[in-house]
Amino acid sequence: MKRIILEYKQVDLILTRIAHQLIENHGDFSNTALLALQPRGILFGKSIRARIKELFDIEVTYGELDTTFHRDDFRRTDKPLLPSAVNIDFQIEDKRIILIDDVLYTGRSIRAALDAVNDYGRPSSIELVTLINRKYNREVPIQPDYVGEHIDSRIDDYVKVDWEDNNCKVWIITDKLD
């Protein structure tokens, strides 16, 4: 079974809400950078950056981080672990970093991201934004600071984030049990 959990309109509202929450904590973003995680956090990250620009006319420092070489399942999974590009053209040292990903599930990708960020310097702080927080099945003690939507899901469910142009829809797929 496949059902929609977030429609375009809802994701649009979430973007506006998260932009407001971020501006509340980071002011003019002069010492803050958004860092979207490859590959699936990129479109969400770009949308947040665009929304902040649209609402507050602030050009936020933005980069893209790949965590492949820091993942803990290399040589432990049959899935290929191939890297994506890193785009960071600013100094991480002493910056306030906001990591952005689409779905937070086991937390292992974020753990890898925390390690990967440190390869570029020591940020003064790191926060996490996620569009979807799958509340259960966390395997490491990591929690998001800003969340689009909390959902309850079973371990066999699959959450799919569909971007079409700049619009986003989120599905939950529960085929395996139904």
Next chain:
Amino acid sequence: MSLLSTKHLLGIKDISTADIQLILTTAKNFKEVINRPIKKVPSLRDVTIANVFFENSTRTKISFELAEKRLSADTVNFSSGSSSVKKGETLLDTVNNILAMKVDMVVMRHPAPGAHQFLSRHIDATIINAGDGTHEHPTQALLDTYSLQEKIGDLKDKKIVIVGDILHSRVALSNIYCLQKLGAKVRVCGPPTLLPKHISSLGVEVSHNLRDSLEWCDAANMLRIQLERQEDKYFPSLREYSLQYGVTFPLLQSLKKEIVLMHPGPINRGVEITSEVADSDQSIILNQVENGVAVRMSVLYLLAARGTSDEK
């Protein structure tokens, strides 16, 4: 294509074009890694690699070692000069003894062509060829190709000439295979005595005229005269060789277009190319060295990934 089709890297001849492309694409990511403030990633922290060198090497050995360390692998080094090989131990025994210490991968250079093929049939560890006699030197070809792509883009229909001692060169053979698999046109150029008799059967053009070849090509790979492998005299004198087949700055400037110059090192300055040429903007010799680490990281990473999926 997401995994290499091979468990070992024995030569370029045995791997597919998709394998080459996967290695080169992944190398781009590793080049980014080695330019970070912290140049090390933890991917291979549970992998032990033995660098087994039965022949002298400076840059290949250092390059592999750096690549291994930047992937967080544990490494052990072995060179034949200071080992039991001197006491008469066979290749298989030597390597089996090293493997008994739980080594996952073996990077080997050996003077005998085919030593790696032989070993791959007898041991379980992943084997990477770091040069076997006058046969192949696959990682050199991959890093040459990577450096070329970086400089002149897609190699399809690009013209590359390999100049010099083709007969004794493992770099030449690996480069020919690699460039051809990526769609480039390859020519070899050198004195008749230094070109293997049936080299044209590999589908390469053959020339004995350096100026003509440089006018023809987009890039020239200048090979080292391997005096240590030459038991007989193949040309009257080094001076004569360098007059006919050495690239000088005036020669380079007199060409109708700008070409890229490569050299796998170590350079005999004043023989294959003059210092002026080696240090000019058209030379990518030091880029080749830097890219060597990234390409070898890519090879080690992809083979390590492959190693586990076999076990499962």
